[in-house]
Every structure is written in C-alpha cells, then in structure tokens.
Amino acid sequence: MTTKRDGKIWIEGLDNLFDGKQGTTLDTLAAEENLKPIVPVMPDVWVLKMGGQSIMDRGAEAVNPILEELVQARKDGHEYILCTGGGTRARHAYAVALDLGLPTAMLAKVGASIPVQNARMLQMLLAQHGGIMVYAEDFEKLPLFMRMGVIPIMSGMPPFEFWEKPPKVGRIPANRTDAGVYLMAEFLAAKGVIYIKDEDGLYTDDPKKNPDAKLIEEITARELLDSGQDDIVVERAVLEYLDRANSMTEVRIINGMKRGQVTAALNGENVGSVIRKGR
Amino acid sequence: MAESETPEQLVTGDGRTHVSSGLMRESLVSSRLLAATDGGEVRAMVPNIHMIAIGGSSIMDRGADALLPLTKTIAEISDEGYKFVLGVGGGARARHTLMIGLDLGLPVGGLARIVGGIEEQNRDMLQFLLAPHGAVTLIKEHFQDLQLFLSKGMIPICIGQPPYHAWEPPAREGRLPENGSDVGLFLMAELLGAPQMVFVKDVDGIFEEDPRKNPNAAKIDEISAAELLERDLPELPIEVEVLRCLENTRLLSSFRVINGLKPQMLRDFLQGKPVGTRVYRSAERNRA
Numbered sequence A: 001m002t003t004k005r006d007g008k009i010w011i012e013g014l015d016n017l018f019d020g021k022q023g024t025t026l027d028t029l030a031a032e033e034n035l036k037p038i039v040p041v042m043p044d045v046w047v048l049k050m051g052g053q054s055i056m057d058r059g060a061e062a063v064n065p066i067l068e069e070l071v072q073a074r075k076d077g078h079e080y081i082l083c084t085g086g087g088t089r090a091r092h093a094y095a096v097a098l099d100l101g102l103p104t105a106m107l108a109k110v111g112a113s114i115p116v117q118n119a120r121m122l123q124m125l126l127a128q129h130g131g132i133m134v135y136a137e138d139f140e141k142l143p144l145f146m147r148m149g150v151i152p153i154m155s156g157m158p159p160f161e162f163w164e165k166p167p168k169v170g171r172i173p174a175n176r177t178d179a180g181v182y183l184m185a186e187f188l189a190a191k192g193v194i195y196i197k198d199e200d201g202l203y204t205d206d207p208k209k210n211p212d213a214k215l216i217e218e219i220t221a222r223e224l225l226d227s228g229q230d231d232i233v234v235e236r237a238v239l240e241y242l243d244r245a246n247s248m249t250e251v252r253i254i255n256g257m258k259r260g261q262v263t264a265a266l267n268g269e270n271v272g273s274v275i276r277k278g279r
Numbered sequence B: 001m002a003e004s005e006t007p008e009q010l011v012t013g014d015g016r017t018h019v020s021s022g023l024m025r026e027s028l029v030s031s032r033l034l035a036a037t038d039g040g041e042v043r044a045m046v047p048n049i050h051m052i053a054i055g056g057s058s059i060m061d062r063g064a065d066a067l068l069p070l071t072k073t074i075a076e077i078s079d080e081g082y083k084f085v086l087g088v089g090g091g092a093r094a095r096h097t098l099m100i101g102l103d104l105g106l107p108v109g110g111l112a113r114i115v116g117g118i119e120e121q122n123r124d125m126l127q128f129l130l131a132p133h134g135a136v137t138l139i140k141e142h143f144q145d146l147q148l149f150l151s152k153g154m155i156p157i158c159i160g161q162p163p164y165h166a167w168e169p170p171a172r173e174g175r176l177p178e179n180g181s182d183v184g185l186f187l188m189a190e191l192l193g194a195p196q197m198v199f200v201k202d203v204d205g206i207f208e209e210d211p212r213k214n215p216n217a218a219k220i221d222e223i224s225a226a227e228l229l230e231r232d233l234p235e236l237p238i239e240v241e242v243l244r245c246l247e248n249t250r251l252l253s254s255f256r257v258i259n260g261l262k263p264q265m266l267r268d269f270l271q272g273k274p275v276g277t278r279v280y281r282s283a284e285r286n287r288a
Helices: A026-030 A060-075 A088-099 A104-111 A113-129 A136-148 A177-188 A221-226 A236-243 A261-266 B031-036 B064-079 B092-103 B108-133 B140-151 B181-192 B225-231 B240-248 B264-270
Strands: A003-005 A008-010 A045-050 A079-084 A131-133 A151-155 A192-197 A218-220 A250-255 A273-276 B050-054 B084-088 B135-137 B155-159 B197-201 B222-224 B254-259 B277-280
Touching: A008 B092, A026 B092, A045 A060, A045 A177, A060 A079, A060 A113, A060 A151, A060 A261, A079 A113, A079 A177, A088 A104, A088 A113, A104 A113, A104 B181, A113 A131, A113 A151, A136 A151, A151 A177, A177 A192, A177 A236, A177 B108, A192 A261, A218 A221, A221 A236, A221 A273, A236 A250, A236 A273, A250 A261, B050 B181, B064 B084, B064 B108, B064 B264, B084 B108, B084 B181, B092 B108, B108 B135, B108 B155, B140 B155, B155 B181, B181 B197, B181 B240, B197 B264, B222 B225, B225 B240, B225 B277, B240 B254, B240 B277, B254 B264
Parallel strands: A045 A079, A045 A192, A079 A151, A131 A151, A192 A250, A218 A273, B050 B084, B050 B197, B084 B155, B135 B155, B197 B254, B222 B277
Antiparallel strands: A003 A008, A250 A273, B254 B277
C-alpha cells in the first residue's frame, strides 16, 4: 500500500516535475537564478506607523491633527493600514522585566500589550470614520476591509512574542513595532512605509539630546548600518531587513507634528527622510 | 504629594507624558543603551525539562518503521519520570508546499504562513500514537499552561514553526524562510531554560560529509556553533539559523543531534551520555 524511497514514504508528484524537468528539487527552485517574480499581495496599500513615544504619548495635541489628515486621506481614496507603536509604558514594562531578570522573549511578550492599547485608542477615535481593530488572526481579511472603505488599525508589533530571539547585545527585543510594520509592508509589497514621528526625519544623532545633530534626507540602509551611528530614528532590525528586501525597498520618516506632512507623504511628495535598500 | 503616592511617577515637560523608568525618553536603538542592558542574570521559565525535536523528513516520513520503536521509547522514558516537550517538523509535504509556493511567486512571509500546516498534521499523528501514554497537544495560546500538563505527567507535543507568519523576515539568501521548525523549538527551549535540547534525526550526528552518500564520512563529536557556521557543511541535518541563535542564547549553551532510528540514543542522551554530536555556544553567558 505504501511506497518508500530511501526508507521514506513517497507518493508520485511529491517531487513535482516542474516544466517536465526531472529531478527539480526545492534547492534548485529556491536558487537565486531560478526565482520567480514575487506576487504583490496588496500593492496599493500604504503601511503607516503612528509613533508611540513620539506621537501617542503627546496625547490629543499631537494625535488629533494627524487623525484629521488621515480621515481626509481615506476619503480622498488613499488606502492604508494604520499601525501603532508602544511608547513610554512599553519602556517602563521593559525596565521592570529587565530588573526581574526576565529573558528577551518575555520582554517581547509583555511589550506587545502596549501597542494594542494604543491601537484600541485610535480605533475608538476613528470608529465614526470607519476605524476597525485588526489582529494578526484577521490579517487575511484585509482585502475585505479595504473594499469596505474602512480604516484597519493594528498593533505594529510582530507576532514573534515568545519566539523573539535573544539579541547579540543586551536584552531588549530587536523586533519591535518599527520592524513589525516594515515586515508587514514587505510581505504585502505595499505602496510604501511611512513612520510618523515627532522629528523631521533621520538625524546624525538623537536631536532631542544633541542640538548639533544634522538631518539626513536620504541614505541607504547599508551606509547607515556601517556608519557606526549610535542612535537611529528607526529600529536597527528595519535597516537589516531593508538591506535584503525583496519588495519594500524604502521607508520614509516624517514629522507628524507638522501639519500637512502626512498628506504630502501619501501624495508622493518628498518630505522627511528616506532610507533605501542599496549599497 | 503625599509620600505614599510618590513611587508612581509620571514625568511631563517635553510635550509627552512619560512613565519614569531607566528607559524613559530612550529610543531603545542606541548601541550604548543596549550594551547597558547586557549582562545580569536571566531567569528560566520552566527549568529542568528537556526539549526533544522529532525530525519531519528524517523520522515522521519513515512512518511505522521509525516511529513505533521511537514512540515506545518515548512512552517508557515518560513513565520513568523524565519531563520533556516533544516538538515536530514538517518533512516531504512541507518541502512540497514550499516548492509549489515558490513556483507561484509567494513572498517569504507567505511561505512561512502556510508551511506550518504540515507540522500540525505530524503533531496530531504523534499525539495520537502517544495519547495512551498521556500525550496532549501544546499550542501557542496554551504555552503558559505548560506546567499544568507537566505536573500531571503528560507529554506536551507542539509544532516547531515559530509564529512569525507573514512577518517572516526576508532571508539572507534566496527566498526560503530561515526560521523553520528547528529554530522555533530551539527558541522555545531557550525561553523555558531547558538544560538540554536534542534534535532527533536519521543520522548518528553531524558528519564532515553526508553519511548517506559517503559511508566513510567522519562524525564530529563536538563543535562550536561558530565553527560549524564557518565550515559551511553542505548537508547539515539542522537549520543553519539555529547556529546563529545558539551563539546569542543566555541559558541554553548547547544541543545534540542524535539518531532516532536507534532509540537507545535518546535514552543515553537523557542520562547525560555523550551520544551523537554536541554543538555548543562558543562564548560564556550569564544565567540565573
């Protein structure tokens, strides 16, 4: 009843004969020169991230004007998923967890709750304009939500949680909301990624602490990683993924505190800083 | 403010409301800050249990010939009081899934999203075989109930694939997900703080060359993950990403690769005998 090959149960077709080529293996299909073009999953959709510490923790003064722009943009036909960062409460939770000697995976687990709180806050504020809360489990329903004309709101955190890897240095999870938002956009082959923060873009150092920090309007991920710059406006994991991206080859960082920047970025204007894939 | 209220600390003044902590106002990106969170003790979640990873292609796909003797031994060691989590990989059907997915042009995250379905089949078959001996399925949502299962002497069985799904990072080379079942189970063992982890495959360990092709290939008894990465062996029986993970762990300092076609090796492993190949982290790290 069962056929075996090298002691393993085998049925015809398990090693698909692609184009009639006998002996096609997974390794040959996966080889760089044989790769097929990637199917874009949702190429018309932007992935936006509302900063946690930079925007949400400022309350109404910062949040409301950005939401006004976003509601108008949705009416104007822009499609986007709105994601949230954590902010100061996530930092406090990390500080408690570090003090307790908890491993990185636990920091990732407890840190995940805060962006969910922030996403729920935005959902309440945007409900009357079609804001709906979307969890990773509902991710495959995004096309439905887009067709309904609603505004999907998600936590930016990737669903790694207990499976977050211990980083080389320190114990803070390397994949937080910037990385989650980027990876989501890379999977979707999205129209673009926009990080809405409270600075004009990427600086040579943290501009809140170093008044001599200079704005960098455009740079490649590799240049930035190799520069040895200590503080960067997005998580380093984003730069590492961007450097080997298949679909999402740039990210933009804009200042949500300046009226009109979100709209300008969605209209394709060159505002803020851009970090690209490349050497 | 009354003194009894003061440990609660909200800090304002720069337009944001902060909760006071050592990480307040930090970007969490600064290399200097990350270095400051290095070191110190790391605690284990469920120490003193073992992680046993059953190969998909190497064991499951062999059917009864391999699985019946192996599950018999697993049932015996469970009855003897050893506590462990069993994890399982995909195998031939997982490779077929990836082949079709690649041909269709699915992104890395799409491949990662679908491949775990095969492991669920394997988990369910393994659970059925071991159910008379107390096997239960362990799913992600019940991960924190693990102690409940263990305290009742049960055998929790889970899939290996980590739940990265659509968020699977782009691979360093090519388009296959780097994080497969070996990585997922390894990371679980690290979080639990398992004293030992073993990958049960169909070879006696890691060899200089594929022992199925060259019967004279020499077995490696012990090697560091860094050196194994450096050697870049063509037929490694475990996922390469596991080696990168091992170099960064805080608790788990090594794993072994053994042959599940010789179930006695599993018993020897649990008794601390030097069976198979031991792969160890090249640097010392702290543990609680």
